[in-house]
Amino acid sequence: xxxxxxxxxxxxxxxxxxxxxxxxxxxxxxxxxxxxxxxxxxxxxxxxxxxxxxxxxxxxxxxxxxxxxxxxxxxxxxxxxxxxxxxxxxxxxxxxxxxxxxxxxxxxxxxxxxxxxxxxxxxxxxxxxxxxxx
Amino acid sequence: xxxxxxxxxxxxxxxxxxxxxxxxxxxxxxxxxxxxxxxxxxxxxxxxxxxxxxxxxxxxxxxxxxxxxxxxxxxxxxxxxxxxxxxxxxxxxxxxxxxxxxxxxxxxxxxxxx
Numbered sequence: 447x448x449x450x451x452x453x454x455x456x457x458x459x460x461x462x463x464x465x466x467x468x469x470x471x472x473x474x475x476x477x478x479x480x481x482x483x484x485x486x487x488x489x490x491x492x493x494x495x496x497x498x499x500x501x502x503x504x505x506x507x508x509x510x511x512x513x514x515x516x517x518x519x520x521x522x523x524x525x526x527x528x529x530x531x532x533x534x535x536x537x538x539x540x541x542x543x544x545x546x547x548x549x550x551x552x553x554x555x556x557x558x559x560x561x562x563x564x565x566x567x568x569x570x571x572x573x574x575x576x577x578x579x580x
Numbered sequence: 581x582x583x584x585x586x587x588x589x590x591x592x593x594x595x596x597x598x599x600x601x602x603x604x605x606x607x608x609x610x611x612x613x614x615x616x617x618x619x620x621x622x623x624x625x626x627x628x629x630x631x632x633x634x635x636x637x638x639x640x641x642x643x644x645x646x647x648x649x650x651x652x653x654x655x656x657x658x659x660x661x662x663x664x665x666x667x668x669x670x671x672x673x674x675x676x677x678x679x680x681x682x683x684x685x686x687x688x689x690x691x692x693x694x
Contacts, residue, residue: 489652494684501687503628504691541607547600
């Protein structure tokens with residue numbers, strides 16, 4: 447990278463609206479962006495939420511029953527569903543990145559195909575575990 | 581392949597490598613736990629309590645928590661460095677992140693060794 451290229455003013459066009467509705471990002475970009483978003487969600491609030499659930503459910507028999515009835519509420523189940531998707535997407539996209547680091551699947555057609563695979567597998571996993579918890 | 585130097589003061593590459601190693605540790609833990617839940621008995625309080633009173637499960641879960649802490653530190657710090665430009669804001673967010681990670685670890689230890 448030359449310093450001349452770094453000094454050249456770059457166009458800035460970074461509104462969230464544009465990103466979502468005007469610019470058509472390629473599939474690998476969506477995998478990457480959602481990997482970041484899901485990672486942030488897993489760190490907060492989901493890690494804290496799961497620690498609370500683990501804490502309460504292990505503390506006593508009443509705590510366990512409380513967590514069971516709490517997780518039976520539709521709103522808690524929706525939260526659990528979002529957690530499952532975030533975990534599944536982060537997991538699948540992460541494995542894809544590990545393979546990319548090993549130079550596997552770096553050609554464009556393959557990179558696109560594995561991106562769609564990440565979306566498909568994480569949605570299927572979410573559907574499966576969503577069905578199991580409902 | 582990009583020539584990445586792992587030793588010496590190139591701690592960016594060290595973080596990159598740490599994030600990948602911790603990712604593998606957490607992936608292995610997740611899959612083992614998932615298989616246990618899918619194939620094991622239905623979870624009652626007794627089963628749940630017994631599982632987390634076993635030494636290997638406590639150690640494995642602590643390893644998961646430490647991996648998560650390290651992994652999340654690298655990841656969240658990347659996010660902060662990308663979006664939080666003023667130095668003061670960046671420092672504040674990084675301190676908050678470190679405090680949260682420390683709290684998570686402390687809470688995990690408290691839950692596991694009660």
